Amino acid sequence: MRDANPQTIYLKDYAVPDYLIHHVELNFTLDDENTRVVSRLTMIRNPASQTGDAALVLAGENLGLISVVLNDDNELTEQDYLQTQDSLIIHEVPQHRSFVLTIENTINPKANTALEGLYLSGSMLCTQCEAEGFRKITYFLDRPDVMAKFTTTLVGDKDRYPVLLSNGNKIAQGELADNRHWVTWEDPFNKPCYLFALVAGQLDCIEDSFITLSGRNISLQIFVEKHDLDKCAHAMQSLKNAMRWDEQVYGREYDLDLYMIVAVSHFNMGAMENKGLNVFNTKFVLARPDTATDSDYERIEGVIAHEYFHNWTGNRITCRDWFQLSLKEGFTVFRDQEFTGDRTSKAVNRIENVNMLRTRQFAEDAGPMAHPVRPDAYMEVNNFYTLTVYEKGAEVVRMIHTLLGAEGFRKGSDLYFERHDGQAVTCDDFVNAMEAANAVDLSQFRRWYAQAGTPVLTVQQSYNSSAQTLALTINQHCPPTPGQAVKEPLHIPVTVGLINKDGSIAPCNVQGRKTDEIVLQLTQAEQTFTFTDLKQQPVVSILRGFSAPVKLVMERSLEELAFLLSYDSDTFNRWEAGQQLAGQVIAGLIADIQSGQAMQINPMIVTAFKQVMAQSWDDLSYFSLLLGLPSETYLAEQMQVVDVVAIHKAREFVVLTLAQQLQTQFKTLYLECHKDESGVFDAGAIGRRRIKNMCLAYLGRLEQPDIQQWSQQQFDTAKNMTDQMAALAVVANGTHPAKQECLSRFYQQWQAEALVIDKWFALQASSHNPDTFETVQALMQHPAFDLKNPNRVRALIGAFSQANPLHFHAANGQGYQFLADQIIALNTLNPQVASRMLSALTSWRRYDEGRQALMKAQLERIMTTDAISKDVYEVASKSLA
Numbered sequence: 001m002r003d004a005n006p007q008t009i010y011l012k013d014y015a016v017p018d019y020l021i022h023h024v025e026l027n028f029t030l031d032d033e034n035t036r037v038v039s040r041l042t043m044i045r046n047p048a049s050q051t052g053d054a055a056l057v058l059a060g061e062n063l064g065l066i067s068v069v070l071n072d073d074n075e076l077t078e079q080d081y082l083q084t085q086d087s088l089i090i091h092e093v094p095q096h097r098s099f100v101l102t103i104e105n106t107i108n109p110k111a112n113t114a115l116e117g118l119y120l121s122g123s124m125l126c127t128q129c130e131a132e133g134f135r136k137i138t139y140f141l142d143r144p145d146v147m148a149k150f151t152t153t154l155v156g157d158k159d160r161y162p163v164l165l166s167n168g169n170k171i172a173q174g175e176l177a178d179n180r181h182w183v184t185w186e187d188p189f190n191k192p193c194y195l196f197a198l199v200a201g202q203l204d205c206i207e208d209s210f211i212t213l214s215g216r217n218i219s220l221q222i223f224v225e226k227h228d229l230d231k232c233a234h235a236m237q238s239l240k241n242a243m244r245w246d247e248q249v250y251g252r253e254y255d256l257d258l259y260m261i262v263a264v265s266h267f268n269m270g271a272m273e274n275k276g277l278n279v280f281n282t283k284f285v286l287a288r289p290d291t292a293t294d295s296d297y298e299r300i301e302g303v304i305a306h307e308y309f310h311n312w313t314g315n316r317i318t319c320r321d322w323f324q325l326s327l328k329e330g331f332t333v334f335r336d337q338e339f340t341g342d343r344t345s346k347a348v349n350r351i352e353n354v355n356m357l358r359t360r361q362f363a364e365d366a367g368p369m370a371h372p373v374r375p376d377a378y379m380e381v382n383n384f385y386t387l388t389v390y391e392k393g394a395e396v397v398r399m400i401h402t403l404l405g406a407e408g409f410r411k412g413s414d415l416y417f418e419r420h421d422g423q424a425v426t427c428d429d430f431v432n433a434m435e436a437a438n439a440v441d442l443s444q445f446r447r448w449y450a451q452a453g454t455p456v457l458t459v460q461q462s463y464n465s466s467a468q469t470l471a472l473t474i475n476q477h478c479p480p481t482p483g484q485a486v487k488e489p490l491h492i493p494v495t496v497g498l499i500n501k502d503g504s505i506a507p508c509n510v511q512g513r514k515t516d517e518i519v520l521q522l523t524q525a526e527q528t529f530t531f532t533d534l535k536q537q538p539v540v541s542i543l544r545g546f547s548a549p550v551k552l553v554m555e556r557s558l559e560e561l562a563f564l565l566s567y568d569s570d571t572f573n574r575w576e577a578g579q580q581l582a583g584q585v586i587a588g589l590i591a592d593i594q595s596g597q598a599m600q601i602n603p604m605i606v607t608a609f610k611q612v613m614a615q616s617w618d619d620l621s622y623f624s625l626l627l628g629l630p631s632e633t634y635l636a637e638q639m640q641v642v643d644v645v646a647i648h649k650a651r652e653f654v655v656l657t658l659a660q661q662l663q664t665q666f667k668t669l670y671l672e673c674h675k676d677e678s679g680v681f682d683a684g685a686i687g688r689r690r691i692k693n694m695c696l697a698y699l700g701r702l703e704q705p706d707i708q709q710w711s712q713q714q715f716d717t718a719k720n721m722t723d724q725m726a727a728l729a730v731v732a733n734g735t736h737p738a739k740q741e742c743l744s745r746f747y748q749q750w751q752a753e754a755l756v757i758d759k760w761f762a763l764q765a766s767s768h769n770p771d772t773f774e775t776v777q778a779l780m781q782h783p784a785f786d787l788k789n790p791n792r793v794r795a796l797i798g799a800f801s802q803a804n805p806l807h808f809h810a811a812n813g814q815g816y817q818f819l820a821d822q823i824i825a826l827n828t829l830n831p832q833v834a835s836r837m838l839s840a841l842t843s844w845r846r847y848d849e850g851r852q853a854l855m856k857a858q859l860e861r862i863m864t865t866d867a868i869s870k871d872v873y874e875v876a877s878k879s880l881a
């Protein structure tokens with residue numbers, strides 16, 4: 001919490017550090033409220049530094065400084081250094097030889113509600129240092145291009161902190177007087193301080209092992225609170241799957257003898273890849289069939305893999321500065337997506353990732369916080385852990401993969417690891433390696449890293465029957481974003497396939513090469529590609545697999561979309577055709593509502609759904625996605641002025657119509673797939689649960705006694721959380737007579753399981769029932785609600801503001817005022833979470849005038865918050881600019 005005028009940091013100002021740290025010896029005397037830190041730094045002036053000033057500037061915040069000693073015997077006095085709010089400046093240190101600086105300070109973990117640095121989560125002491133948390137532990141050169149070897153000794157009471165963990169290998173331990181003990185950890189790898197971690201507390205652990213490709217035996221441990229020991233098996237198996245996959249697909253082995261994961265209940269985000277000691281949000285570790293849904297199981301495996309993959313893409317090779325964050329995050333997200341695709345269903349995984357990209361990243365890219373994958377300026381680095389850096393960053397890596405092919409990409413990643421192991425590098429270094437290993441020119445492609453905004457591709461086709469050619473003309477245009485008025489054309493891979501009217505493949509014949517599918521390389525503002533030897537006009541399947549993160553504009557009739565939904569061999573485009581068909585039908589209904597007419601549904605949607613349901617499907621999860629309608633958020637993305645009420649009404653009308661007209665099919669399918677397969681997590685069982693619960697959700701809209709009976713029955717007898725939660729959602733989102741009873745029984749049943757209670761909060765907060773706002777207000781007062789727990793905040797406030805457009809955007813502004821109240825309260829407690837909650841208000845320009853004024857007024861009120869944090873200030877001020 002600081003002044004309301006924070007500094008902007010620019011990429012163009014990057015300079016190498018003036019000093020380097022070779023070795024760090026840390027000694028922690030642990031106490032919940034008064035931990036003592038002794039840090040002994042072996043340092044040297046950086047020979048590459050260009051600055052004349054010799055002062056040593058260390059970053060540090062909220063530290064109780066005790067002493068500063070130079071070379072073990074020279075205790076510095078206040079004449080020798082200057083302490084500011086966020087730094088310690090030592091006026092003179094040796095310039096031509098290495099020196100040792102020993103700093104002693106205190107910190108208060110219990111008072112640390114921002115959950116950055118060393119803090120208390122429940123009864124566990126733990127750390128979060130990325131991006132700039134280490135400076136809240138001790139004074140340091142807190143930047144990722146300063147890499148050092150760490151040795152860490154932890155000292156604490158044996159009963160209060162029986163388990164003492166840090167990075168690397170345990171090299172010594174012993175007992176002390178007063179019931180205390182100590183452990184020393186040594187990490188043999190150089191690392192930046194953001195990868196440092198410490199955990200201490202009353203923890204239990206499950207253990208396993210993994211034999212690497214070269215035959216090394218790695219010990220694996222997952223630490224949790226005792227009552228969670230029975231929920232770790234899935235995370236452990238996931239870890240082993242990820243380790244094997246990285247060996248097979250990237251040729252990368254784990255490098256330490258020990259890999260530890262700790263699950264903590266208070267965590268600002270998903271997880272953290274600290275070297276050898278990952279710290280996870282409990283949400284992404286704990287799973288038991290009766291407490292976690294199938295999606296939770298899949299997500300856990302993905303997050304465990306993500307953090308594991310960071311060991312090579314992030315830890316062994318790290319970022320030079322935080323503008324390069326996508327170097328590790330974009331690449332690692334791409335890796336975890338590919339892993340999840342291999343483990344589950346490629347088609348479903350791609351659709352889910354694109355859905356998230358198009359609803360959330362596209363909104364970010366079109367709003368006041370738009371920035372390139374490699375940002376060029378920030379006030380608060382924590383605000384740049386964004387969907388753009390992560391998800392669009394992964395798309396950029398995926399496009400390189402598409403352009404080079406799997407083999408070429410692997411050559412490039414091998415060269416990247418070979419060139420840069422042990423270094424802190426840039427996004428450019430990554431692209432350079434890809435280029436060099438494949439002898440290609442990616443200079444224009446590099447614009448993807450520098451240019452913000454979502455490009456729009458407009459496609460026109462013209463078939464010439466006498467020449468038997470099809471000309472595809474593609475135009476690219478990227479709208480301006482804050483600070484970037486003019487955009488250059490990008491290098492965009494556009495994957496295309498052609499389909500004959502009978503559903504067979506029409507070969508793509510471009511410049512004499514004949515293939516089933518082609519990757520067109522769009523490099524100009526407008527380009528025409530000509531396909532030859534086409535005896536009949538084919539249907540074009542374009543942007544297959546969503547080959548680039550762009551918006552596609554192409555006139556399509558409902559008939560053409562229905563054709564693609566039946567015949568496209570590309571699983572992504574087949575699903576996309578169904579979504580567009582539904583989207584067009586819903587758009588028609590929205591127009592009806594806005595012009596005051598009765599809603600007239602186009603029956604083609606029913607026919608299309610009927611046809612999908614009449615086919616037999618191997619991948620039932622994919623089948624269930626084909627039966628889903630575009631979300632209200634995605635529909636909102638498509639509108640000039642978002643009309644939340646019309647979107648909701650129109651979409652609900654389609655849901656109800658489908659439920660009525662396909663009632664028999666939904667019922668049959670439900671009964672066919674409704675079996676007890678609790679604890680079975682293969683693709684078949686997961687798919688049956690998905691499709692059955694999709695059917696139940698449709699049928700629930702009918703509000704018929706027999707269906708109410710089914711959902712109640714499923715709720716009462718479910719032995720797995722997927723089925724229980726799905727049934728509860730149907731019961732609670734309507735007029736079911738047992739609604740209140742089921743909600744309170746669910747609470748009673750699960751009150752000891754925090755993660756299940758989060759689901760209970762989120763379900764009620766995202767309900768479309770008319771009394772939802774009052775329910776949310778009441779839940780804020782619930783004894784289980786806690787503003788200091790980020791998972792709870794996301795479950796209640798996050799779900800209401802981000803997953804309930806209808807009620808959040810209530811025309812009287814009560815939703816906005818509520819959110820602003822919570823953000824103001826969170827600003828002092830936890831600025832990172834406060835700033836994330838702001839995202840629901842940043843898109844205010846997308847709404848009607850009345851709502852715009854109400855949202856803007858709340859943003860302005862937030863701006864007047866006393867002691868406004870950098871985090872909240874940056875987002876609120878940029879939103880209003």
Ligand code: 7MF
Pocket residue numbers: 130269270271272273302303306307310329333336385390
């Ligand atoms: C999967 O990236 C994908 C993304 C930073 C914290 C985890 O490993 C991380 C950390 C944020 C947002 C998303 C993710 C993470 C963070 C994440 C987790 C799993 N380095 Br902030």
Ligand code: ZN
Pocket residue numbers: 306310328329332
């Ligand atoms: Zn990551």
